[in-house]
Amino acid sequence: MIPYGKQDISQADIDAVVDVLKSDYLTQGPKGPLFEESLIKYTGAQHALVVNSATSALHIACLALGLGKGDWLWTSPITFVASANCGLYCGASVDFVDIDKNTYNMSVAALKAKLEKAKVQGNLPKVVVPVHLCGQPCDMKAIHELSREYGFSIIEDASHAIGGKFFEEPVGNCRYSDITVFSFHPVKIVTTAEGGAALTNSDELADKMALYRSHGVTRSPELMTEEPHGVWYYQQVELGFNYRMTELQAALGVSQMQRLDSFVARRHQLSKRYDTLLAGLPLLLPHQLEKSYSGLHLYVIRLKLDQIELPHKEVFSRLRGRGIGVNLHYIPVHTQPYYKNMGFQYGDYPEAEKYYAEAISLPMFHLMSEAQQGEVVAALTDVLGGIK
DSSP states (O other): OBOSOOOOOOHHHHHHHHHHHTSSOSBSSSHHHHHHHHHHHHHOOSEEEEESOHHHHHHHHHHHTTOOTTOEEEEOSSSOTHHHHHHHHTTOEEEEOOBOTTTOSBOHHHHHHHHHHHHHHTOOOSEEEOBOGGGOOOOHHHHHHHHHHHTOEEEEEOTTOTTOEETTEETTSOTTOSEEEEEOOTTSSSOOSSOEEEEESOHHHHHHHHHHHBTTEEOOGGGSSSOOSSTTOOEEOSOOOBOBOBHHHHHHHHHHHTTHHHHHHHHHHHHHHHHHHTTTSSEEOOOOOTTEEOOOOOEEEEEOGGGBSSOHHHHHHHHHHTTBOOBOOOOOGGGSHHHHTTTOOTTSSHHHHHHHHHEEEEOOOTTOOHHHHHHHHHHHHHHTTOBO
16 A cells, blocks of 8 residues: 555664664653744744644643633634644633635635624634645734734744744744644654644743643743752643653654755655646646645545546545555545534534545655555556446
């Protein structure tokens, strides 16, 4: 089976992890800060906090922004559930903004219309979470302008987008957001096995996220309510969590970051080749905005079902049957049973639902060979052979 995504682990990566296993620190040692420094250097953000998952990063980002009961978080319905769940973890309410039919990211037009209506109703969001689907950045400049007009904070869910650029600047620099979140899951562009990071240019937000990451505990005298009892002394000043990243993960991340640009460049090579090889088939190929450079975590096609004899599900199943590990990113969050129990229903976000009915993620990973890509194209061509 050719997987839809796969990590690329080099001998240097292995050696970096083995060195940690032989060291004095398996957690809370020097590698975490070193990984954070590599993210700061790459993106230009002022602060980076590495954590055990992007979900944890989203959670502490929401907490740092003061999201809580009575507040609203808005995000895209085409994302993994964590982009919405982070609001629920804080006791807030969650709503969605439909996607753009070309980019599959949050529609700026739909966001603007929803904000205008929410202002009249008195339920504007406190936090908006645009998701850089497949690695292509959202129109962050336009979303940022709306945030200044309507007073909401922005968390960029850039789980797919490390290595990408917006207006020639790195995703993660937080020029148009309060906080940016990365994921380092094995199928992502850079991996730490499990892991994530939250980046910000705010000293205050960085300090708050650092507390939430590690039990709400501090050793900083300026944050304490009394003089330290001794060098051993610490205080819990917030209700925090154990969201720390281990030294093993951080060491792997430091090593992986050295190849980030080559990883993304290889994905662009594969994407261009897919574009050429699939051009004659009844498909919509990925649309790339000129002002952005995608991290290309995913290569998503959409079936032109009116030109194909087979239904979407059958095309997917036949490709899997041919050893092609296709996937579907994502099931619209508002159609999940947990969210339907809140009152969401089919028909709420038509562009997202149409996307779901047509989308298939083709294999895309750094080590993918042209021969493997040829197998994917041949299988897809054969499955779609029956064209109306």
